Structures are given as structure tokens and as C-alpha cells.
Amino acid sequence: MPSITTRHFLQTAGTLVAGLLLAACSKQEPATPAASAPATPAPAARIYVVGTDAAYAPFESQNEKGEIVGFDIEVVQAAAQKAGMDVKFLNTPWEGIFNSLGQGDRDLLVSSITITDERKQTMDFSTPYFDAQQLIAVKKDSKIASFDDLKKLKVGVQNGTTGDEVITKLQGKDSANVKRFESTPLALKELEGGGVDAVVADNGVVVHYVNNNANAQFKTISDASFKAEQYGIAVKKGNADLLEKINKGLAAIKTDGSYDRIYAKYFGAAPAAAATK
Numbered sequence: 001m002p003s004i005t006t007r008h009f010l011q012t013a014g015t016l017v018a019g020l021l022l023a024a025c026s027k028q029e030p031a032t033p034a035a036s037a038p039a040t041p042a043p044a045a046r047i048y049v050v051g052t053d054a055a056y057a058p059f060e061s062q063n064e065k066g067e068i069v070g071f072d073i074e075v076v077q078a079a080a081q082k083a084g085m086d087v088k089f090l091n092t093p094w095e096g097i098f099n100s101l102g103q104g105d106r107d108l109l110v111s112s113i114t115i116t117d118e119r120k121q122t123m124d125f126s127t128p129y130f131d132a133q134q135l136i137a138v139k140k141d142s143k144i145a146s147f148d149d150l151k152k153l154k155v156g157v158q159n160g161t162t163g164d165e166v167i168t169k170l171q172g173k174d175s176a177n178v179k180r181f182e183s184t185p186l187a188l189k190e191l192e193g194g195g196v197d198a199v200v201a202d203n204g205v206v207v208h209y210v211n212n213n214a215n216a217q218f219k220t221i222s223d224a225s226f227k228a229e230q231y232g233i234a235v236k237k238g239n240a241d242l243l244e245k246i247n248k249g250l251a252a253i254k255t256d257g258s259y260d261r262i263y264a265k266y267f268g269a270a271p272a273a274a275a276t277k
């Protein structure tokens with residue numbers, strides 16, 4: 001009897017140990033985070049970093065709290081939301097903005113960037129989201145009446161912008177009269193102080209500055225020679241996935257009326273009427 005009992009005990013114990021071992025082994029297998037957390041949380045959503053030179057009201061600027069705000073910002077936020085993307089904006093000086101995209105420090109750029117053939121060689125652009133044109137700012141009492149009048153005068157521009165391009169073409173690339181500034185507001189300040197005779201920059205920004213700085217005593221001059229420009233959101237060349245996402249988002253906000261609402265908030269009119277100013 002005792003021997004049977006012992007055998008039984010050993011058998012039972014052996015089975016138990018084997019069972020425990022098996023259980024332990026099978027537990028080991030899926031010992032991944034999923035197994036320890038049955039309600040698997042969704043993987044942390046990717047946040048796309050958007051670079052913008054936030055010294056370009058009303059398109060992108062910093063408010064008193066240091067937050068980046070403006071038309072471009074709201075357009076990208078709305079489009080991103082439609083595309084199911086999380087975005088955050090980082091103030092990025094114009095000087096290095098295209099490099100930051102090329103190096104992967106920024107996923108997207110929104111900065112009133114005119115789509116040009118030259119830029120298209122090094123980056124890809126979304127469908128256009130805004131129509132623009134160059135505009136000349138001068139002092140109210142200035143005799144300047146056309147773009148051609150600027151041929152031999154001192155003209156302020158933001159370095160590397162389409163405004164820089166047009167005046168450089170007019171004056172020649174060795175002209176010492178093209179004064180290039182880090183930002184458009186700096187160029188306009190210089191005009192206020194009399195350091196330059198005119199500033200050439202995007203119409204929306206010039207109009208906004210003139211309207212909000214009455215004591216600067218500026219007037220604006222448009223010129224038929226200025227070509228139509230269109231703003232696009234830039235992605236790194238070849239980033240087709242991201243481009244498709246943002247284009248889908250843009251299309252969605254254009255059809256559901258949210259683009260028009262943002263437009264009216266900043267420019268007070270329907271896009272069709274205001275875009276061609």
C-alpha cells in the first residue's frame with residue numbers, strides 16, 4: 001500500500017510538474033506587451049512636424065502668448081484633421097526652412113510658399129491653397145508709380161522670396177540696391193525709417209501691414225507685370241504618402257465649406273472674389 005501511495009504520489013507530482021512546466025512554457029511564448037495588457041492601446045499616433053516662418057501675418061505669426069496662429073495654420077490644422085493626422089507647428093526661420101524639410105527635421109512646410117518650378121526640383125507641393133501676387137509698398141508721398149520705377153532705387157525684400165526674385169530680375173543680380181532682410185516685417189520697418197524706397201512682397205502681407213500700421217504712412221502699388229502666384233504646402237521630395245494625405249485633407253475642407261470659413265475669417269470675403277486682388 002505505501003509503495004502504491006508513493007508511486008501514486010510521484011506520478012501525480014510528476015504530472016503536476018510537467019503540467020506546470022508546460023503552462024510556464026506556454027505562458028512564456030506570448031509574453032509580449034499584448035499579453036500583459038489585454039486591452040491593447042492603439043500605438044501612439046504619429047505627430048507630423050510642420051515648419052513655418054511665423055513672421056508673416058496674417059498667414060503665420062506668433063500671438064502674445066507665443067502661439068503660432070494664422071490662415072495657413074488653420075488651413076493645415078483643418079486639412080490634417082480630415083486626413084486623420086496630428087500636427088504641431090514649429091517656428092522655422094525662412095533662411096533655413098527648405099533645408100529643414102530636406103534633412104527631415106520637418107515633415108511639412110506651410111509658410112505662404114509660392115509653388116515655383118525651381119522649388120519643385122527639390123521638394124513636392126500640395127495642390128495650391130491660396131492665390132497671391134507681389135505688391136509694392138511705398139511711403140504715401142512717394143512718386144513711385146510702377147514696378148519699372150524701381151529699377152535704380154533701393155528696394156527691400158525678404159531674402160530668397162519671390163519678391164526677391166522679381167526685383168533681382170529687374171535690377172540685375174549684382175545690383176547693390178536690392179536690400180535683403182531676414183523677414184518681411186524687417187524690410188517694411190526699414191521702409192518706415194526711410195532706409196529703402198520701396199518693399200516688394202506678397203500682397204496679403206503688405207495689405208495686412210499697411211492696414212495695421214497706419215502711422216507708417218504707406219500706400220501700395222500693384223503692377224500688371226507681376227505674375228499670379230499660388231501657395232502650396234511642401235513635403236520632402238518623393239514623400240508621396242504624406243502628399244496624398246494632405247491633398248485629401250485639403251480637398252475635404254474645400255468641399256465641406258471649412259476652407260471658405262477660414263478664408264472669410266482672415267480676408268473677409270469669398271475666395272473667388274478676394275484671391276485675384
Ligand code: ARG
Nearest residue numbers: 053056111112113114161162
Ligand atoms: N510667397 C513668397 C515666397 O514663396 C514669400 C513667402 C514668405 N513666407 C514667410 N512665411 N516668410 O517666396
